[in-house]
Amino acid sequence: MDPHGAHPSSKPLLETLTARLRNMAHRLTTPRRDILDALRRGAHPMSHRQIHSALRGSCDLATVYRSVHLLESAGLVQRFDLGDGVRRYELLGEDGHGHHHHLVCRRCDRVVELLECFAPELEQRVASQSGYSGVTHRLEFFGTCPACQSA
Amino acid sequence: MDPHGAHPSSKPLLETLTARLRNMAHRLTTPRRDILDALRRGAHPMSHRQIHSALRGSCDLATVYRSVHLLESAGLVQRFDLGDGVRRYELLGEDGHGHHHHLVCRRCDRVVELLECFAPELEQRVASQSGYSGVTHRLEFFGTCPACQSA
């Protein structure tokens, strides 16, 4: 666990990402490349709006929604729900590598990236005891960050 | 873990719930009582809309939103985010007892209530290593239920 760091995995090259997209039989368009690049630069999960403003309006917000949706189903990005009604996304390594969780401050929304994922064996247990297949999980932590504690 | 059962904890009396509300220095109004009763009867987490229709329009949808919000901050109900953009709620025992998780079918949205909560010691670890205080968590599982697997 790394209380201060940014995204745990080292950043992949933009080329690597675009290659992955092409291999999925998807077109490489300017918005998609730019979105991947924006996510590559971001340290924390980004909302559609954040991505859109990082792009400085180089493409439409609707395109961000459509592209991120495609990137998600292509397995290039992972969605996170941090409690407010806003969806956020981070790059995901190949074969699902890079799966992790977050710790969010209830007061100031500061986000800490947590390195380890504890639950893989839990997924197994849940799957075998319920009969469900392809079990995944979503886990986030919430608390009050040091700064907000003293404030 | 109970793959087939409904809410794990036995249902509290409606009187018990209303008493808890009164003790929090909140008024006991008809809509609030009815909402608590609807949640008491429901086996799975209910959305505002579901609660509202369980009440057969005896109060306004906006009142459901306002009341559930109050019940949540009073610690009487707990919110669950099951992945679609819809918030769902279940009764929560006193002192936070009754905390648990769900397993949701990606195809048909069937929900399984999971009895155990694995993460309390994780909260400790996350808290001490990050400096955050009052750490809680949200954990849900997703998969494909037996029926949808064969379909």
Place this chain on the structure above:
DNA sequence: CACCACCTGCAAATCGTTTGCATTTTTTCC
């Protein structure tokens, strides 16, 4: 039983997200 703070109903506003359609871009193939 009267009063006051609080709550409700109603309707409109807000916010995130999706969608229809005409136009532009990417890719493929010659």
Place this chain on the structure above:
DNA sequence: GGAAAAAATGCAAACGATTTGCAGGTGGTG
């Protein structure tokens, strides 16, 4: 390198969940 087909984009409008302003109604306290 260029034309044609398939797919993606921009724009604006639609949508669904949730919130809010305001006028009138209600709970519980003295």
